[in-house]
Amino acid sequence: MVNTINAFDRITDVNMDITIKRQQPVVGLGNLLIINAVTADQNETPLSDQLTPEEVQNGLLMRKTDTATGAVYREYKNLDSVKNDYADNADIVAKAEAYFAQENHSDRIAIADLPAGKEQEALGAFWFFNWTFAIRAKSSDDNPAITLLSNIFEANKDHFLVIQSTDVTFLKTLQGQAYTIALKHDIAEPMDAAYVGAIATLPVGSTTWKFKTLRGITPEALTSTELNAINQVNAVAYTTVFGKNQTTEGKTLSGEYIDTLHGVIWVQNEMQAKLQKLLQDNDKLPYSQIGINMILAVATQVLNTAYEKGIIQQDDNGKADFTISATGRNEQSAKDLSNRHYGGLSFTYHASGAIHSITVRGTINSDTYLN
Incomplete structure (x- = not known):
């Protein structure tokens, strides 16, 4: 995939250059940002970054406007505070509701209103704010928009984009993207928000992203053929295994595990x-x-x-x-x-791995003679 997007610069006197060395085959960083696409005229009037006492009382933690693009970044302490600003946006409310329904959600959620056509510049303005995982406010199979966002995250290599799609074929076009997590699930349910809320804030290094139960998300009944197809593109599904609802493999689209x-x-x-x-x-x-x-x-x-x-x-x-x-x-x-x-x-x-599957070999001794 052609990638012409450059990484964003951070103000620091310490530069990091990390390379992950893998075996050659025989062949608190858990906060969530909701990316909300808006039309240019929705942010025509610049907002003050100074919060009013009423806004603070209602749970708005911060607001920052990027004057260059008109994008607005906000952080909220709970679902009710999100509804104060987005009551008429059913997509955002559903995502926030799914996020705060999970046991391990953070003490905040961020929402960024990004004007269409200015996604890269606007995200760059807020890139080093208090979030690590991002989802789209409106899940859809909008392939050009998803590809653009995925390339931005891939260029920077220090945040994760979580996308949700029903199109496994499209996900093949994003193979190799190490910082994009793809969920194969009905877009009518906000699995992406639930997925981040259930796992991302657990101590880094303490958990794998497989075997997790998501509150309020319906598991899919998958055949082994369907699950194999999902695994082959390194996507994540939500299904039932031996009576328990659980997330599957826990990889990014590159095939690397999210926890690594x-x-x-x-x-x-x-x-x-x-x-x-x-x-x-x-x-x-x-x-x-x-x-x-x-x-x-x-x-x-x-x-x-x-x-x-x-x-x-x-x-x-x-x-x-x-x-x-x-x-x-x-x-x-x-x-x-x-x-x-x-x-x-x-x-x-050497990155610490985890056991995701087990093979058991047994031998049974029988007293029966077979003719």
Whole structure:
């Protein structure tokens, strides 16, 4: 798939470059954003970002308008507060209702009104606000709109787009998109909102996205052929297995498991935050082995925490399966020394997996003689 969309820039002095190394085949980051497409004239009058006492009382947590595009971002504390602004939007109300019906929903939900034709610029304005998963307000098989959004998320590689479709054939065209999660389900039900609400806020590294029950969502009766077709495109279904309603495999459209990539996002965010704090809290971080050792210590602690959370695998010796190194000052380029930039820190870790299926082999001894 052709991808001409560039990643958004974040204001930070710590740059992250992570590569996931996979075995070659023989052949709180859980908050939800509802993307609400609006016509250009719906946001003609700029709104003040200053909330009134009444708005605060009614559960509106924040509002931010992007003056360049007219897009508006809001955060709400509960379903009732969403209804205050979107009572006439049945799609948004249904999504918010499904989200807050789940046991593990967050203490907030975000909604962004994005003018048609300005999705990339508008999302960029709010990209680093308090959300990690996004869904569309109106689920539909609008393939061009879904493809555009999917490409935006794929270019940035640090948020997830959750789409819902009944068209398994269309989902094949998005194969390889690592940051798009596809749900194959009747679009009359908001499975996407329920899916995020049930799982996303659980501690990163502690859970897989398979076997989960969604409140208020009807499981589909699937034949093994239908489920195999869904699995082949790396989509997620909701069905009944041995009397329990459950989500299926839990992969993104690339075939990577959601929990693995969620862990990558956690490590990236935590590493950036902790190293940024190191820079900010020290009057001067010396460009010497002392300063480099301080950087190494902070990064090592982040990886140890990731191991404790279940993001990083345990090796055969019962230790955290990661390596980390920091090259010395004399190994840095003259340009980096001149620019006071250190680029000698690197690490590798083995992502912690999960058991999703079991094979049991048995032998039965019988006293019966067969003629």
